[in-house]
Amino acid sequence: MTWKLETDEIERRRELALSQGGEEAIAKQHSQNRLTIRERIEKLIDPGSLEEVGPAAGTPHYDENGVLTGMDPANFVLGFGKVNGRRIVVGGEDFTLRGGSPSAAGLRKSVYAEELAVQYRLPLVRLHEGSGGSVGGTGGKGPSLPGPVNAPARFRSVAQAMATVPVASAALGAVAGLPAGRLVASHFSVMSKSTAQILTAGPAVVARAMGEQKSKDELGGWKVHTKNGTVDNGAEDEGACIAEIRRFLSYMPDNIYQLAPVIDCDDPVDRCDEHLLEIVPRNRRQAFEMRSVIASVVDRDSFFEMGRGYGRSQITGLARLNGQTVGVWANDGKFLAGSMTADGAHKARRFMELCETFSFPIVSLVDEPGFMIGSQAEREATIRHGASAVLTAALTTVPWISVMIRRSFGVAQAAHYGPDGYVIAWPSAESGPLPVEGGVAVAFRREIEAAPDPDARRRELEEQLAAKQSPFPRAEALGVHDLIDPRQTRPELCRWLDRVQPLLPSLLGPTAFSIRP
Amino acid sequence: MTKVELETGGSVWKMLVQPGDHVAQGDTLFILEVMKMEVPYPAPVAGEVIATHIAEGDAVEEDQLAIEISP
Numbered sequence: 001m002t003w004k005l006e007t008d009e010i011e012r013r014r015e016l017a018l019s020q021g022g023e024e025a026i027a028k029q030h031s032q033n034r035l036t037i038r039e040r041i042e043k044l045i046d047p048g049s050l051e052e053v054g055p056a057a058g059t060p061h062y063d064e065n066g067v068l069t070g071m072d073p074a075n076f077v078l079g080f081g082k083v084n085g086r087r088i089v090v091g092g093e094d095f096t097l098r099g100g101s102p103s104a105a106g107l108r109k110s111v112y113a114e115e116l117a118v119q120y121r122l123p124l125v126r127l128h129e130g131s132g133g134s135v136g137g138t139g140g141k142g143p144s145l146p147g148p149v150n151a152p153a154r155f156r157s158v159a160q161a162m163a164t165v166p167v168a169s170a171a172l173g174a175v176a177g178l179p180a181g182r183l184v185a186s187h188f189s190v191m192s193k194s195t196a197q198i199l200t201a202g203p204a205v206v207a208r209a210m211g212e213q214k215s216k217d218e219l220g221g222w223k224v225h226t227k228n229g230t231v232d233n234g235a236e237d238e239g240a241c242i243a244e245i246r247r248f249l250s251y252m253p254d255n256i257y258q259l260a261p262v263i264d265c266d267d268p269v270d271r272c273d274e275h276l277l278e279i280v281p282r283n284r285r286q287a288f289e290m291r292s293v294i295a296s297v298v299d300r301d302s303f304f305e306m307g308r309g310y311g312r313s314q315i316t317g318l319a320r321l322n323g324q325t326v327g328v329w330a331n332d333g334k335f336l337a338g339s340m341t342a343d344g345a346h347k348a349r350r351f352m353e354l355c356e357t358f359s360f361p362i363v364s365l366v367d368e369p370g371f372m373i374g375s376q377a378e379r380e381a382t383i384r385h386g387a388s389a390v391l392t393a394a395l396t397t398v399p400w401i402s403v404m405i406r407r408s409f410g411v412a413q414a415a416h417y418g419p420d421g422y423v424i425a426w427p428s429a430e431s432g433p434l435p436v437e438g439g440v441a442v443a444f445r446r447e448i449e450a451a452p453d454p455d456a457r458r459r460e461l462e463e464q465l466a467a468k469q470s471p472f473p474r475a476e477a478l479g480v481h482d483l484i485d486p487r488q489t490r491p492e493l494c495r496w497l498d499r500v501q502p503l504l505p506s507l508l509g510p511t512a513f514s515i516r517p
Numbered sequence: 518m519t520k521v522e523l524e525t526g527g528s529v530w531k532m533l534v535q536p537g538d539h540v541a542q543g544d545t546l547f548i549l550e551v552m553k554m555e556v557p558y559p560a561p562v563a564g565e566v567i568a569t570h571i572a573e574g575d576a577v578e579e580d581q582l583a584i585e586i587s588p
Contacts, residue, residue, distance in 0.1 A: 285555045312524075336525050337552030369552060376526070437553050 009068065010056070017055045017073040021096025029096055034173050034195050035238055037077045037092045040127045043242050044090060045081030052079035053116065057105035072097060074105030075130070078113055080122070083249050089117040093130030095173055100130020102178070110182075114157040121255035123166040125245055126186070131202070132177020158185045163357065163514035166252040170241040171196040171231065174216055184517045187354055188248045188306060189231040190241045193222040198230055226309035229343055233306060247304055251318040251325045253358055257508050260358065265323035267300040269494035276486035280406055280428040284466070287333035290315060293365060293405065294328060297490045303328060311347035313338050313372070318360070321490075321497045327355035329416070330365035333406070339372040340412035342380035345389040348415060352392045353515035359507040361500055362418060363493060364402040369435055370410030389415040397507060399500040403489060404429035404471065404480065422496050425480045426489075430469040436462045519562045521584040527551035529575045534584070538566045546584055547571065564588055 020026060020036055029036055035043070041050060057074040075097035081090050091113040093100035102110060117124035147154075161167050162185060169183045171191040176199040183189055183198065191198060199220040206212050206219060218224075226234040235241045253260045273296035279288050294303050298319035305317040312335040319328045329351055331338030340348075355362050371377065371386045393415045400418025404425035408416070409432060417423065433439070440461045441448065451457035475483045484492055530550040534540060540560040547569075549556040564586040571583045 285553065287554050287556070333554060334556065337554040339552055372552070374526075435553070 012068070013056050013071060016071040017058065020073065020094055021075075025096035032195070033237075034095070034129070036096055037094045037127065037129070040092060040172060040238065040242065041077060041079070041081065041090055043239065044125060044127065044245065045083055045088070046085065049082035050079050050090075051081070052077070053112070054078060054105075054109050057109060059103065059105065072103065074109050075100060075103050076106040076110040076113075078109045078116070080116075080120075083123075083125075083246055086123075086249070086254065087120075088123045088125055088249070089113060089120065090125045090127070092127035092172075093179060095129045100173075100179070102130070102133065111154065111157065114161040117165050117167070118157060118160050121165060121257065123168070123249055123252060123254060124161055125249075126167075126169040126182060127242075128169060128171050128175045128179045128183050129173030129196075130175065130179045132179065132181075155181075155185075158182060159516070161185075162187065162516070163256070163510065165255045166249065166358070168245045168248050170238075170245060171198050172238050172241060173197075174199065174202070176200070176202050184230060186517075187252075187357075187515065188233075188245070190233040190235050190244045191222055191225060191231045192236070192238050192241050193234050194237045197221050198225050229307065229310040229347060234309065248306075248318075251304060251320070256357060256359070256510065259504055259508065260325040260360065263320070263323045265299050265320065267302075269322050270491045272487040272490065273297075274487060276489060279486070280426065284430075287337070288406075289334070290330045290332050290338075290365065290367065290405075293489075294319070294330060297365075297493055298326075298328065298363075299323065306351070307347050311341060311344035312336075313341055314344035314348050316347055316351035319363075321363070322494050324497060325360055326497065327351060327360045327362045328365070329362065331367040331416075333367050333369075336372055337369050338367050338407070339369050340382070340386045340389065340415065341372040341377065342382045342385040344372075345382070345385040345415070348389045349385075349392045350515060352389070352396055353513065355398055356396050356511050357514045359398055359504055361399045361401070361497060361504070362396070364400060364416045364418075364421075366402055366404050366408050366413065366416045367406040368409060368413045368416055369407045371412045386412055386415070392513075393418055395513065397511070399496075399503055401493060401496045403493075404431065405486075406430065407435060409434050423480045424482050424484050424489075424492055425471040425474065426484065426486045427471060428486075429471040429474075429480075430466065431471075431474065432469050436465045436469065440465060518567070518588070519564065519586045520582055521546060521558060521561065521586065523549070523558075523571075523577055523579060523581045523583055525549075525551055525556070526576075526578045527556065529571050529573050529577060530555065532569065532571070532573050534566045534569070536566050536568055540564065540566060540586065549577070558583065560586060562586055562588075 059072045061070040063069050075094040078091040167186040168188045169186040174197045180198050197216040197220040222234040225231050235244050302320040315330045315332050371382050396418050400421030402417045402421050402423045406428050407430050444461050448454045448458045527549040531548045534546050542563045544560045545557045567585045567587045569584050
């Protein structure tokens with residue numbers, strides 16, 4: 001007597017699990033240009049590397065003789081896989097079953113994803129398309145029992161994952177409710193412009209509660225959510241989203257107890273791009289292309305920008321110097337003069353928290369005119385969000401290098417310098433309590449008004465004071481570590497990164513603060 | 518029809534085109550002043566300026582329609 005009967009049934013159940021929501025549901029998914037969750041996972045991971053967790057979970061159907069006739073698999077696929085040879089945990093809702101609204105087994109698997117990632121200290125990738133709970137309950141047979149009072153807090157593992165391992169997520173179809181909350185609980189999130197919407201609640205619930213008639217795209221399409229920071233990036237389609245996640249992971253360590261992998265770098269560390277000598281216009285009213293500066297100083301093509309669509313006066317992302325991951329933060333003077341807005345401050349704070357969590361040295365390219373001003377800025381509580389960024393910087397323990405490229409003014413500029421950071425300045429650097437153009441009109445109001453030609457006097461004062469903001473007196477007072485030729489920036493950054501290597505291992509492990517959405 | 522909308526608020530410092538002008542892609546259409554900085558807006562496409570909805574000195578807002586270019 002063998003166990004052949006049972007092993008046959010195991011095999012049969014495995015096949016049933018792969019059938020997902022059935023041929024019709026899969027065809028419907030494909031007809032809307034969306035992949036199934038299993039196809040998504042295949043696209044993400046190295047071929048043949050999936051090690052599935054809980055494939056047998058689901059709801060079986062039996063005939064009157066107790067013989068298995070079919071099974072609805074749990075509508076969340078979970079497993080281990082490898083990306084570029086490195087193991088990760090991956091999971092996502094199966095939209096072909098119940099529209100991704102969790103089944104009982106699906107919910108168990110989905111909440112297990114973070115726990116697995118924390119336990120095995122592996123990066124977590126979630127590929128989302130699904131909705132949250134239903135008033136019909138997870139079994140579809142009326143409300144289920146609430147969890148007992150001593151059940152672990154549902155979202156503790158989500159928060160722990162963010163403090164322990166890299167978490168990347170994608171919105172690939174409509175994502176609402178619980179999956180939407182988990183989508184944004186990540187270090188990097190991306191949404192498909194052609195297929196995804198992110199909704200706290202969908203159109204029907206909104207119409208009932210708010211009387212607002214909006215389509216899914218109007219409520220939560222990419223135009224809304226890449227601009228407001230709900231997701232970091234938008235990408236054209238599912239394939240592009242998955243490519244972004246693979247790229248993001250390439251910069252990351254497996255967990256907070258490791259340093260990020262260093263890759264071979266064929267870009268010379270002493271490369272000096274000539275155009276940096278003239279990139280900052282002498283006309284102080286004209287902005288320059290900060291992304292061009294970034295491209296010239298980091299390893300060729302290594303800048304991975306995160307959050308380009310929101311908080312646009314601040315540029316944040318990951319890059320490499322001599323093959324090693326660093327965080328890069330810069331101002332974009334072409335957008336609101338590079339000033340610190342409420343959303344820019346939020347983006348900067350998350351960026352610093354990411355670097356602190358994973359022990360990434362920070363490269364800060366400074367052209368900060370100060371907090372954004374005006375009635376809209378006041379309505380947005382800019383000073384509170386800005387101060388939050390400033391205090392986050394003050395609490396970081398990772399090494400910083402700040403390059404004073406142009407303006408560095410007010411309270412806001414303090415966010416761009418880390419404790420004990422290394423500071424170098426270009427000849428175009430200016431710094432002070434506030435830019436002279438605004439400050440002169442206030443501080444010298446009486447003198448200007450009394451002058452025979454007030455405008456001329458104002459300009460004269462501005463020029464006098466602007467000269468005092470030059471970096472030379474600052475360097476004389478050891479107010480910067482050095483003044484440099486802008487063309488020498490990349491070699492300076494690479495030398496600095498080499499010097500701070502001995503500090504990095506001691507930064508590993510849990511940090512005093514990590515990152516929250 | 519290509520619509521040029523404003524990415525931020527500010528004030529219109531210089532208008533460099535008017536209806537009827539033909540522009541090449543990349544030509545500067547107008548310059549905003551934002552936080553004391555000049556922000557030039559390049560033509561996203563080549564074509565004829567059909568309408569301008571902003572004028573020098575205007576205080577303008579984010580997402581406001583500035584210029585329409587045909588085709």
